[in-house]
Amino acid sequence: xxxxxxxRSSNHVPSSRALAVFGLIAVIVMMLPAVLxxxxxxxxxxxxxxCVLAWSWNFIGGFVGYPSxxxxxxxxLGAYAGAILLSAKYIPFWLSPxxxxxxxxxxxxxxxxxxxxxxxxxxxxxxxxIAEVFREVAMSWTDLTGGGMGINLPPQKxxxxxxxxxxxxxxxxxxxxxxxxxxxxxRSRLGIAFRCIRQNEAxxxxxxxxTTRSKxxxxxxxxxxxxAAGAIYASWVGYIDATDAFDILISIKAPVMALLGGVGxxxxxxxxxxxxxxxxxxxxxxxxxxxxxxLGIIIVVIILFLPTGVLSLVRQKxxxx
Amino acid sequence: xxxLLEMRNVSRRFGGLRAVNDVTMSxxxxxxxxxxxxxxxxxxxxxxxxxGMLKLSEGEMWFxxxxxxxxxxxRISRCGVARTFQIVQPFPQLTVLENVTAAALFAGGxxxxxxxxxxxxxxxxxxxxxxxxxxxxxxxxxxxxxxLEFAKSLAMKPKILLLDEVNAGLHGTELDEAIALIRSLxxxxxxxxxxxxxxxVVVSLCDEIVVLHHGELIANGLARDVMNDPxxxxxxxxxxxxxxxxxx
Numbered sequence: 001x002x003x004x005x006x007x008r009s010s011n012h013v014p015s016s017r018a019l020a021v022f023g024l025i026a027v028i029v030m031m032l033p034a035v036l037x038x039x040x041x042x043x044x045x046x047x048x049x050x051c052v053l054a055w056s057w058n059f060i061g062g063f064v065g066y067p068s069x070x071x072x073x074x075x076x077l078g079a080y081a082g083a084i085l086l087s088a089k090y091i092p093f094w095l096s097p098x099x100x101x102x103x104x105x106x107x108x109x110x111x112x113x114x115x116x117x118x119x120x121x122x123x124x125x126x127x128x129x130i131a132e133v134f135r136e137v138a139m140s141w142t143d144l145t146g147g148g149m150g151i152n153l154p155p156q157k158x159x160x161x162x163x164x165x166x167x168x169x170x171x172x173x174x175x176x177x178x179x180x181x182x183x184x185x186x187r188s189r190l191g192i193a194f195r196c197i198r199q200n201e202a203x204x205x206x207x208x209x210x211t212t213r214s215k216x217x218x219x220x221x222x223x224x225x226x227x228a229a230g231a232i233y234a235s236w237v238g239y240i241d242a243t244d245a246f247d248i249l250i251s252i253k254a255p256v257m258a259l260l261g262g263v264g265x266x267x268x269x270x271x272x273x274x275x276x277x278x279x280x281x282x283x284x285x286x287x288x289x290x291x292x293x294x295l296g297i298i299i300v301v302i303i304l305f306l307p308t309g310v311l312s313l314v315r316q317k318x319x320x321x
Numbered sequence: 322x323x324x325l326l327e328m329r330n331v332s333r334r335f336g337g338l339r340a341v342n343d344v345t346m347s348x349x350x351x352x353x354x355x356x357x358x359x360x361x362x363x364x365x366x367x368x369x370x371x372x373g374m375l376k377l378s379e380g381e382m383w384f385x386x387x388x389x390x391x392x393x394x395x396r397i398s399r400c401g402v403a404r405t406f407q408i409v410q411p412f413p414q415l416t417v418l419e420n421v422t423a424a425a426l427f428a429g430g431x432x433x434x435x436x437x438x439x440x441x442x443x444x445x446x447x448x449x450x451x452x453x454x455x456x457x458x459x460x461x462x463x464x465x466x467x468x469l470e471f472a473k474s475l476a477m478k479p480k481i482l483l484l485d486e487v488n489a490g491l492h493g494t495e496l497d498e499a500i501a502l503i504r505s506l507x508x509x510x511x512x513x514x515x516x517x518x519x520x521x522v523v524v525s526l527c528d529e530i531v532v533l534h535h536g537e538l539i540a541n542g543l544a545r546d547v548m549n550d551p552x553x554x555x556x557x558x559x560x561x562x563x564x565x566x567x568x569x
Contacts, residue, residue, distance in 0.1 A: 189426055192423050193427065195414070196415075196423050199412040199414055200410055200411075200413075202394075202410070203410040203411075203412065205393065205394040205398075206372065206374070206394050206395075206410075207395075207398060207423060207424040207473060208395050208398045208427035210395050
């Protein structure tokens, strides 16, 4: 009887041992800049950004089961919000991620109200459309966004030591906050509401769950964190344009990473982000001619043979011991 | 005894079909009301209208002194209307305990998770699912799923419980246990609406009977009177039932 309990509940709320391991990894990641060269600093910053995106997608796609392809919309919106306000010197640099998150939170509530009425494939297509609409707006609103010219961001005074360390720690803090939100939601009443909606939305409504409100909260979370990541990204790369900021690949990578690691779990998305980036780097370096194709094949194979994600391997092993 | 649930000229159309047509009735506090009628008479539609899953085409629905038609289902369930589904609808990936806890947390208004869990455990014990708490809901047998539905509804702390064929598919002892459970709930003062095909069950449980036929209410009153109503016999019970009863 007990193993069933721990297996099932480990899906929802991680064990204290898993949390301890994760905390240890976080401490190591925090100390890494002392020993990393520029290439690995950049790689680690990217890993953490991907973790943020995968965790974000997990709120709406994993917990609630609404397959969003709209992460790029809010990553881009956050990037533009940060870029526009920073180049106009309206806000200080350190505040830009919070502003990006706030703008995306509000935008997600407004956009979510209509599109969260759709389910399944219809929702997926609509969320995909949002990103395209945002990109078109960014392309055509030349006065505000520079149109096809994009925006050059002013260089900022580093917040932590060097530039590289600044962006490293900004992404680190953001991924810590995103993780914390994921963890707290997973063990809260809201998390239970999310899981009920995923499994049977009508029945969830019938037991007193305000499904519309819950879905909008999930969608807003899934949009606010990418917004913050986008704002950091804009300063990090120093120049953004619409095709880069609203890149469709961002919308696809986020669910792929969550699927790789384990959809709807607390640690899965981060595990998936690491696995994805490791494969991406290895394949790109070693198979320059066919890297995208090969990466695609690897992803298909992993998802085919591990439909519940790489994390399920670890879990099975610990369950047995 | 004031009316707990009141319907005034309630209709529901699906295109040209009137699934429920101009139904007016009231259900008193603490009563057990049997809702019977042939297949397709609109019984489940009526339950869907009460619980808010379907919107009324016409008419008004009042519950406990407030108008509930037009409210979303989650609001209606928080008012104290619980229902079971004819086709059971558990959350398959949650455990049995989690299923019931969720109902206690949201509609039951117990916002503390461990309190909700305790309350859920008590409901599971009551319906006879003790020991199954940690099983996945998808692994239960049909009889157990029906009981889970029951426990979920009870965890919602309802003022009225709508049981949509909660006994269908049950046999022998299971059926007797279910009937005993419904009776004990009624003795505690819970108002119940029972949709049921087994007349034996209806007669033994219900104070009043409502008969629907082609979406219309054709009889409504004390169980004994309704059972002898010639319209009801013609539309639903049939001559054979009458003969069998006379013979026994």
